[in-house]
Amino acid sequence: MGLRIAMVAACPFPARRGTPLRIERLSEALTELGHDVEVITYPVGESDAPSSFPVHRTSKTMKVGTIAPGPTPRKLLQYDPMLAAKIGQLLSDKPFDVVHAHHVEGLLTAWWGRGRKQVPLVYDAHTMLGSELPSYGGNVISRMMGGTGRWLDVHLPPLADHVVTVTPDIRDRLVNCGRLTGDQVTVAMNGVELDVFSRAVGRAPVAPDRVIYTGTLAGYQGFDLLLKAFAKARAVRPTMQLVVAASSSFERYEELASSLGIRDAILLETDDFRVLPDRLAEAAIAVMPRTVCDGIPQKLLNYMAAGKAVVSSAGSAKVIRDGQNGLVVPNDDVDAFAAALLRLAGDAELRDRLAAAAYDHVARECAWSRTAQICENVYVGLTGGRAATRSTLMANNAA
Known part of the structure; x- marks a missing residue:
């Protein structure tokens, strides 16, 4: 019926x-x-x-x-x-x-x-x-x-x-x-497709300061904020890398990345869902810079299903609770975003705890x-x- x-x-x-x-x-x-x-x-x-x-x-x-x-x-x-x-x-x-x-x-x-x-x-x-x-x-x-x-x-x-x-x-x-x-x-x-991302859960990242952003680079995503925060964090920790698995062109951000002196630390990848779990597994930190979001960003749920420690602006955090299953920073606060990146890069125990709690949340609710x-x-x-x-x-x- x-x-x-x-x-x-x-x-x-x-x-x-x-x-x-x-x-x-x-x-x-x-x-x-x-x-x-x-x-x-x-x-x-x-x-x-x-x-x-x-x-x-x-x-x-x-x-x-x-x-x-x-x-x-x-x-x-x-x-x-x-x-x-x-x-x-x-x-x-x-x-x-x-x-x-x-x-x-x-x-x-x-x-x-x-x-x-x-x-x-x-x-x-x-x-x-x-x-x-x-x-x-x-x-x-x-x-x-x-x-x-x-x-x-x-x-x-x-x-x-x-x-x-x-x-x-x-x-x-x-x-x-x-x-x-x-x-x-x-x-x-x-x-969220837990079965798809299960192969990423629990895998050790290639480096503790490897950061990943996935999805579109449309203006509302706050990607310029991320670049500025990443530049501040990399000034303290020069080994940091940013992976950008994007579904749109990086061209509009080339000038900003170069002026910040971080272009050589950015790895551009094509957004491909078939290999997304493996890319997430290789990263230690996943990021959500978007400051205005009424809905639920699917990439956030993907990050959590892959068992990643997440840094998110408050406007797109939604199911993230600061210090419990991720880190939430005030909207448009470049310094706070950079500090959160550095905090996770230097604390493996915190990363693991937040990642496990993030996975538990989506497995239970999503x-x-x-x-x-x-x-x-x-x-x-x-x-x-x-x-x-x-x-x-x-x-x-x-x-």
Whole structure:
């Protein structure tokens, strides 16, 4: 008696970053629970490998590649209208029980595509636009974009029948906006692939002062803060190395790294999930410099699942408790970040204790199956007995 779920991905899919990864893993976990999940997405993805569920694209031809995070004219004027049309077509052709739309572009395209069809709509809120949009606008228009984002945070989520958020922070902020009640918003935190990262747990790093950063180098990640902190730490400990396993170009940071005198201590690697556990195993310290993050950074959970000691800015620490399962430093505090790096580099016992506690936390709290079960409860609450009725009718028709 599984549900038929239309999962809307207004992003490249699949892709190894927060939103598309959540969609992929959640879809897999819901499929394992016995539900029929079909993903509706852009014509772009980082891989054309087959999945355990159908993927519908806005174009018959898939482009292997990616799209940078944030709003772009091509997404807003081409990809999103095409996605809305595709959603409308599929909802007309198939008896879906629920539409689960991720991030605000997914919500808007799903709401538009659904039209007057009586299919419950779930909005999966990964962040707050009031804090995210300014990071894409530069200094001149960041304040205007922040105001626009805050307005959208108030008025867009109520378009859905229920909202799922990745952190309690987002849930509380949406409820405090006054347009949603507490029972209309549910927290379903991300999971992590413990089995993938298990081979990294407990392995000795190649050096006690080898630091690693993974993922995108977009401006909102605070990578410039990391470079400045690393330069201060390396001035004290010249053997320190920084591994950057990035999914975007390092070019914008070349000048800063050279001016700080640390370019020769930075090892650039291509972001490749297949070898990520081994790269994490070789490092002693993993870092999260991002200062503004309403959601849960997937890289943070990956670090913890690999059994790494983490240094994080307060804004992205989320499940890190300072001195218990990682080190948390004040936002934008270069000196404190550098001091935390040096502290971990010089204290193997502290690194091991924090790493073990980090792993224990995600092993206990962060399974994708748990995320799927929470979403399943939301679906059941929205659909009532309609899914059972649909399944019975289809069985009768087949007979």
